[in-house]
Amino acid sequence: QVQLVESGGGLVQAGGSLRLSCAASGRTFSSATMGWFRQAPGKEREFVAAISWSGTRTYYEDSVKGRFTISRDNAKNTVYLQMNSLKPEDTAVYYCAQTTPYYSGSYYYTKNYDYWGQGTQVTVSS
Secondary structure: OOOEEEEOOEEEEOOOOEEEEEEEOOOOHHHEEEEEEEEOOOOOOEEEEEEOOOOOOEEEOHHHOOOEEEEEEOOOOEEEEEEOOOOHHHOEEEEEEEEEEOOOOOOOOHHHOOEEOOOEEEEEEO
16 A cells, blocks of 8 residues: 655745655555646646656656756655745645556646645745
């Protein structure tokens, strides 16, 4: 059974930085694509970033390119999201998600991820 636990959220001023972490249990982490999604009040959950199981390929939603960096440490079963130059519109609950092992389909859609964390709140004040 896979469990994902996010941490690192909080309140930060615009222009500040936060680093989110997602610790995974189970033995499939190192062979799974990992994604970060976010959901603001009244909006649908949206894609933020994803990283291939090997860490060699990363993908970003256009509005976070150049500001956010996704990375992973397979030895620690952990995926990270470094968020710099934060804006008020980045305010949301951030979720990490995991696919099945060696998944090769689209990383963009929530339906393609099998496991989800409980989320961590990120609030950016103006």
